[in-house]
Amino acid sequence: xxxxxxxxQRARAxxxxxxxxxxxxxxxQLENLQRMMKEREEEITEALYxxxxxxxxxxxxxECTYAFEEVKYALANLPQWILDEPVEKNDNTKDGQAYxxxxxxxxxxxxxxxxxxxxxxxxxxxxxxxxxxxxxxxPSELSEQTAILLATLLPQYLDKDLFPVINGGVPETTELxxxxxDHILFTGSTGVGKIIMTAAAKHLTPVTxxxxxxxxxxxxxxxxxxxxxxxxxxxxxxxxxxxCLAPDxxxxxxxxxxxxxxxxxxxxxxxYGDDAKSSHDYGRMVNSRHFKxxxxxxxxxxxxxxxxxxxxxxxIAPTILTDVDPRSQVMQEEIFGPVLPIICVKSLDEAIxxxxxRPKPLxxxxxxxxxxxxxxxxxxxxxxxxTANDVIAHAxxxxxxxxxxxxxxxxxxxxxxxxxxxxxxxSCLIKPLKKEDSDKVRFPPFSAKASLK
Amino acid sequence: xxxxxLRARAxxxxxxxxxxxxxxxxxxxxxxxxxxxxxEILGALAQDLHKSEFxxxxxxxxxxxxxxxxxxxxxxxxxxxxxxxxxxxxxMDEAYxxxxxxxxxxxxxxxxxxxxxxxxxxxxxxxxxxxxxxxPSELSEKTATLLAKILPQYLDKELYQVINGGVKETTELxxxxxDHILYTGSTGVGKIVMEAAAKHLTPVTxxxxxxxxxxxxxxxxxxxxxxxxxxxxxxxxxxxCIAPDxxxxxxxxxxxIVERIKETVREFYGEEIKxxxxxxxxxxxxxxxxxxxxxxxxxxxxxxxxxxxxxxIAPTVLTDVNPNSKVMQEEIFGPVLPIVPVKNADEAIxxxxxREKPLxxxxxxxxxxxxxxxxxxxxxxxxTGNDVIMHFxxxxxxxxxxxxxxxxxxxxxxxxxxxxxxxSCLIKKLKMEGANKLRYPPNSQSKVDWASFFLLKRFNKVxxxxxxxxxxxxxxxxxxxxxxx
Numbered sequence: 001x002x003x004x005x006x007x008x009q010r011a012r013a014x015x016x017x018x019x020x021x022x023x024x025x026x027x028x029q030l031e032n033l034q035r036m037m038k039e040r041e042e043e044i045t046e047a048l049y050x051x052x053x054x055x056x057x058x059x060x061x062x063e064c065t066y067a068f069e070e071v072k073y074a075l076a077n078l079p080q081w082i083l084d085e086p087v088e089k090n091d092n093t094k095d096g097q098a099y100x101x102x103x104x105x106x107x108x109x110x111x112x113x114x115x116x117x118x119x120x121x122x123x124x125x126x127x128x129x130x131x132x133x134x135x136x137x138x139p140s141e142l143s144e145q146t147a148i149l150l151a152t153l154l155p156q157y158l159d160k161d162l163f164p165v166i167n168g169g170v171p172e173t174t175e176l177x178x179x180x181x182d183h184i185l186f187t188g189s190t191g192v193g194k195i196i197m198t199a200a201a202k203h204l205t206p207v208t209x210x211x212x213x214x215x216x217x218x219x220x221x222x223x224x225x226x227x228x229x230x231x232x233x234x235x236x237x238x239x240x241x242x243x244c245l246a247p248d249x250x251x252x253x254x255x256x257x258x259x260x261x262x263x264x265x266x267x268x269x270x271x272y273g274d275d276a277k278s279s280h281d282y283g284r285m286v287n288s289r290h291f292k293x294x295x296x297x298x299x300x301x302x303x304x305x306x307x308x309x310x311x312x313x314x315x316i317a318p319t320i321l322t323d324v325d326p327r328s329q330v331m332q333e334e335i336f337g338p339v340l341p342i343i344c345v346k347s348l349d350e351a352i353x354x355x356x357x358r359p360k361p362l363x364x365x366x367x368x369x370x371x372x373x374x375x376x377x378x379x380x381x382x383x384x385x386x387t388a389n390d391v392i393a394h395a396x397x398x399x400x401x402x403x404x405x406x407x408x409x410x411x412x413x414x415x416x417x418x419x420x421x422x423x424x425x426x427s428c429l430i431k432p433l434k435k436e437d438s439d440k441v442r443f444p445p446f447s448a449k450a451s452l453k
Numbered sequence: 454x455x456x457x458x459l460r461a462r463a464x465x466x467x468x469x470x471x472x473x474x475x476x477x478x479x480x481x482x483x484x485x486x487x488x489x490x491x492x493e494i495l496g497a498l499a500q501d502l503h504k505s506e507f508x509x510x511x512x513x514x515x516x517x518x519x520x521x522x523x524x525x526x527x528x529x530x531x532x533x534x535x536x537x538x539x540x541x542x543x544x545m546d547e548a549y550x551x552x553x554x555x556x557x558x559x560x561x562x563x564x565x566x567x568x569x570x571x572x573x574x575x576x577x578x579x580x581x582x583x584x585x586x587x588x589p590s591e592l593s594e595k596t597a598t599l600l601a602k603i604l605p606q607y608l609d610k611e612l613y614q615v616i617n618g619g620v621k622e623t624t625e626l627x628x629x630x631x632d633h634i635l636y637t638g639s640t641g642v643g644k645i646v647m648e649a650a651a652k653h654l655t656p657v658t659x660x661x662x663x664x665x666x667x668x669x670x671x672x673x674x675x676x677x678x679x680x681x682x683x684x685x686x687x688x689x690x691x692x693x694c695i696a697p698d699x700x701x702x703x704x705x706x707x708x709x710i711v712e713r714i715k716e717t718v719r720e721f722y723g724e725e726i727k728x729x730x731x732x733x734x735x736x737x738x739x740x741x742x743x744x745x746x747x748x749x750x751x752x753x754x755x756x757x758x759x760x761x762x763x764x765x766i767a768p769t770v771l772t773d774v775n776p777n778s779k780v781m782q783e784e785i786f787g788p789v790l791p792i793v794p795v796k797n798a799d800e801a802i803x804x805x806x807x808r809e810k811p812l813x814x815x816x817x818x819x820x821x822x823x824x825x826x827x828x829x830x831x832x833x834x835x836x837t838g839n840d841v842i843m844h845f846x847x848x849x850x851x852x853x854x855x856x857x858x859x860x861x862x863x864x865x866x867x868x869x870x871x872x873x874x875x876x877s878c879l880i881k882k883l884k885m886e887g888a889n890k891l892r893y894p895p896n897s898q899s900k901v902d903w904a905s906f907f908l909l910k911r912f913n914k915v916x917x918x919x920x921x922x923x924x925x926x927x928x929x930x931x932x933x934x935x936x937x938x
Contacts, residue, residue, distance in 0.1 A: 016806075057896030087849035096838075098847055103832060105855070182856070190654065197651035201644050204659070206860040211654075224883040234893055271894040281894035369883060378878060380468075382553060385877040393879050397548055399537040400877035405555075406632070410656040412875070425862070427850035428828060430838035433674050433819055443684055444721040444731040446507040 004172065007164050008136060008179040012107050014161040015134040021104060023082055027075060029129050029158055033122070034071045036157040037064060043153070044118060047145040051117060052239060053284035059118075062238065066396065067122040073398050073415055074130045081130070081419045084428075092438055096431040102423040104132030106182035111173065111196070113187040113210075114286055115242040115336075117143035120210075121150060124185045127418020129163070133183075137165045138176060140188075142286050181205050183422060187244075188212075189334075190407045208411030208421055210244070211404050212334045213361040217247035217391065218351045218377060219256060220368035228367040228389070229263035232340075233271065235391030237318050240283035241294075241338040245363050245392045248335055249324070251351040254344040261304045261320055261342070268305070268318050277315050285314040285337065294337030297330040301341070326354070348373060355381045360406035365391050384408050454622065457614055458586060458629040461557050464611035465584035471554060473532055477525060479579050479608055483572070484521045486607040487514060493603070494568060497595040501567060502689065503734035512688070513568040516846070520573055523848055523865060524580050531580070531869050534878070542888070547880040552873040554582030556632035561623065561646070563637040563660075564736055565692040565786075567593035570660075571600060574635045575613070577868020583633075584612045588626060590638075591619045592736055631655050633872060637694075638662075639784075640857045658861030658871055660694070661854050662784045663811040667697035667841065668801045668827060669706060670818035678817040678839070679713035682790075683721065685841030687768045690733040691744075691788040695813040697841045698785055699774070701801040704794040711754045711770055714790070718755075718768045727765055735764040735787060744787030747780040756788070776804070798823060805831045810856035815841050834858050888929065 001009070019025060037044070045059040054062075084099040108128040112121035121139050128135045137154070139147040151165040166176060177199035186196045187210040200207045219228055236247050252260060272279035285291040291314045298307055298319060306319030316338050324331060324341035331341060345351045355364070364383035366374050374388045384404035387394045395402050395414070403412025413421055469475060487494070491514060498509040534549040558578040562571035571589050578585045587604070589597035601615040616626060627634075627649035636646045637660040650657045669678055686697050702710060722729040735741040741764045748757055748769065756769030766788050774781060774791035781791060795801045805814070814833035816824045824838045834854035837844045844850055845864075853862030863871050 055894075055896060057894075061892065061896075087847070089849070090847055093843065093847050098844075098850060100850065101828060101836075103829075194651055194654060197654065198648055201647035201651055204640065204644060204647065204661075204857055204860065209654070227883045227886050230886065230893070231889070234889075273895075279894070281896055367883070374880060378551065378876075382874060383876065385879075386551075387879045387881065389881040389883050390879070393543070393881065394548075394877050397537060397540065397543055397877075397879060399539070400548055400550065400879065401875065402877065405874045405876070407654055410654065412877075424832060424855045425851060426828075426833065426855070427835035427844050427847075427852065427862075428838070429836065429840075429844035429847060429850065430821070430824060431840045431843065433677055433817065433839040435677060439677075439680070442511070443680065445723065445729065446505060446511075446731050 002175060004166060004175050005179060007166060008107065008176070008181075010161055011134045011136055011164060014159075015104070015106050019159070020129075020134055020162055021132045023079065026130055026132055027078065029163075030071050030075050030078075030126065032157040033126065033129070034068065034075070036153055037068050037071070037122075040153055043149060044146075047149040048118060050145040051114070051143040052242070052286060053282075054239065055281045058238070058281060058283070063116055063119040067119045067126075070123050070126050070398070070415070074126050074419070077416065078130050078419070081416060082132075093429060093431070095436070096429055098429050101426045101428050102131070102419070103426055105422060105424050106133060107180075108133045108135045108422055109176065109181040109184045110135060110137050111184070111186045111188065112137070112139040113244075114140035114142035115239060115244065117146035118150075120187045124187075124413060124418065125163070127413055128183075128185075128422045130419050131422035133422055134162045136176070136181070137163065138173060139165065139167065141167065141169045183208070185411075185413065185421075186210065193409070206411075208403070208413060209409045210402075210413075211362070211407065211409040212244045212336070213359055213404070213408040214248040214331070214334055215245060215361045215363040215365065215383070216351075216355050217250050217365040218348070218367065219250060219252040219260060220348070220366070220370060220373050221253055221256065222370050222373070223367045224369065225256070225259055225263055229260060230267045231390050232365075232367075233264050233267040236340050237268070237271070237282070237338050240285060240316065242283070242286060242290075242336050243392070245395055246336070247340075247363075247365050247391045248361070249331065249341040249343060251343050251345050251354060253346065257322055257342055257344060261322060264320055264340070265305050272318065276318055277310070277313070282318075285316060288314065290337070291316065294335065294339060297333075297335060297337070297339055299329075301328065301330060304342075306338070348376065352377065352380045360384070360404070360408055362404045362408040363387065363392075363394070382406070384412075454616070454625045455629060457616060458557065458626075458631075460611055461584040461586055461614055464609070465554070465556055470579075470584055470609075470612050471582045473529060476580055476582055477528060479613070480521060480525055480528075480576065482607040483576065483579070484518070484525070486603055487517055487521070487572075490599075490603050493599055494596075497599045498568060500595040501564070501593040502692070502736060503732075504689070505730045508688075508731060508733070509568075513566060516569050517572050517576070520576050520848060520865070524576055524869075527866065528580050528869075531866060537877075543879065543881075545882060545885060547878070549878055551876045551878050552581070552869070553876055555872060555874050556583060557630075558583045558585045558872055559626065559631040559634045560585060560587045561634070561636040561638065562587065562589045563694075564590035564592035565689060565694070567596035570637045574637075574863060574868065577863055578633075578635075578872045579613070580869050581872035583872055585614075586626070586631075587613070587615045588623060589615065589617065591617065633658070635861075635863065635871070636660065643859065658853065658863060659859045660852075660863075661812070661857065661859040662694045662786070663809055663854070663858040664698040664781070664784055665695055665811045665813040665815065665833070666801075666805050667700050667815040668798070668817065669700060669702040669710060670798065670816070670820065670823055671703055671706065672819045672823075673817045674819065675706070675709055675713055679710055680717050681840050682815075682817075683714050683717040683768075686790050687718070687721070687732070687788050688842075690735055690766065692733070692736060692740075692786050693842070695835075695842050695845055696786070697790075697813075697815050698811070699781065699791040699793055701793055701795050701804060703797065707772055707792055707794055710792065711772060714770055715755050722768070726767055727760070727763075732768075735766055738764065740786070741766065744785065744789060747783075747785060747787070747789055750778065751780060751791075754792075798827065802827065802830045810834070810854070810858055812854045812858040813837065813841075813844070832856070
């Protein structure tokens, strides 16, 4: 048996021991996780800097603080979440107890992504532990330092057999996917999402797939362009554009294009200075392949700002493209880089049509002072989630389930939703064992009862 | 096949299935269909499964009428956006979950309850505003043909289509892209459906099967327990996914259980069971032979008679069954009830846990603690304590399996949720930009501290006065402004 197979079998045996079920145990593990984040903050932020040139501020604000908050939220609410949920009864069942009982699924596999390598491993882990499962964590090999760090730290704070970390590349992941799990949560690309689901089908393993797409950002004529452009700039260029929720491209009226470019340019200078390369807050592309991929998307485009890159440091300047042709390469794939195309559309209707002609994105953004515009956008399109008049923010609200739809994913998590997806919600009806009138009606023979109809 | 699905998709894209009034109208039309075509529906069920009118009505039609009533009443509530609790950072915003249709749903029905298992999911899919393709099982032929005939007479012909056919047609259908597939049937085919769905990243709800164990405790009213078990086991000739598949009990109880079940069978179906209008038949020859073969080598306590010509198998009980024998290796789906003796509840729990997670678990006991323990230490799709099947009938309980018995759930509001995309929405204002200063580069340590303060507080309107918050907000804005002026 391979090492991977052994690890999974051991995890399953550990789950079968029942150790992960008691509330006390789950709380203790979550508290340990919290301690880990507090005590090892330095190492975590260093790894994130090594992998993605993430400044300490960015690492803390965008990853650590949210992870910490997720654990805190789970700890505060878990005693409530694990309680049986009574449901409304009907006449036939009024004398019994009817409720939904949440129980662990068993062995959960979490496959993390490289763009937010810490939180995209830890946030699902929190939910899986809270729900009483055993968890196998497979961080992305592309964010190497964080992967190694997780493999070092987790066993120091959590039970080694119950929460193993398995590192490796495609061959290891493929082998891992041959094992049986009780739920798989995968964060990554649409293409690999299909592979995961196909592998899961062999074991009838339910999956939560957090994928991607091109999240459109519509800027209405009736809107405070200053604020809109600042917010968009922040969300687009954070982590050097490598965030599944980045506003991928802008849709706006041709009359607005010039102003949008100017305001984003101004904001970029304010955020990162005249040369983003020397800003401590500006990230880098994760590897050479993605650097080349994103640089190639700029070819042949009208560059309004930026457009240059440095392969040695994997730096790509914050770039704005104007009058982009919808058929060009930059509009055919999720950019996942600091390149912002602007596509001109004549009206809100045209923007809606444009969005609907394409696969459902992970997020939709719309900027407008006009509530009707926002409501219409939402009503006539689909996407995983929506933030209006800002970007990314809906993912930060713990009470809003976070996930995709269609090519951008299936299922969702965060907060209580994580607890639910990693639990089996088992319907229970407990009746009293005594004679009931309804028995006479439901038991054969029926010929006499037929007249009751 | 592709054309039919494209037609449904085009119809969906017109947007006409979305308005609440349209959905209610279609559901009322469905209601009318069930009421006006009742005779034909009962007739088809009688032909497919030898089901008496009363059984067909009470087991299939009544459930559908009940579901329709429930959905028609609650739908206006369900379509409303669901507000979400907010935190300090989002206190001025609107945060809610908006339920919207997924698009084109594929429902693949099973043959054992061919009416309910196609129509109940259909109700949920329509309620959620989708277009729907229904593929009834070809094994329940008359019902399949009938559905293809009457559905278009009452519902929108393009949005809601019935496609009939066998394995070939279903395989072809599964190549198309859907926005959700709900499949009811076997575990084996469930895997095929999920694999096909994976090619399009289509989410699935799989209502599969398994061997639902039924534990009868020493401390229990055996009369009532056995009557209920008999009712649930032999209804539809055992062809029900949540039938109590086998019994686990202490050896000392075995003969008493056999006697009582025997008595109850006589009471339910008379001396000549074959003549009882309330006793059904096996769906086809293949299943008849399959179930009959499970009797080989077994100790038959009573029953065991079969008649191939009419596909009749008598209500049968087997005793001292060996867990390694064939009858314990597959879901029986027939009127054969094995009793497997176990020493006690612990052994029963161990027995259950060594096997695949079943669709249902049944426990009969006067001791509530034992029931809770059984639930706590095993897993299954659902549970009924002190009865069988009944958890299926309460639509506030989500109905579905776990592990090999399935994934996802439906019934009532759970259908609506399954067939909707629950889209998280956060609507902010283009104001109060000062508060955002914290998140923008260039960054510093003091920012980190402020962020921690804001993010780690939970906001509840009832708990904190708005005055305090407004004060805090202003204080922060002023402080930050001073820092960065």
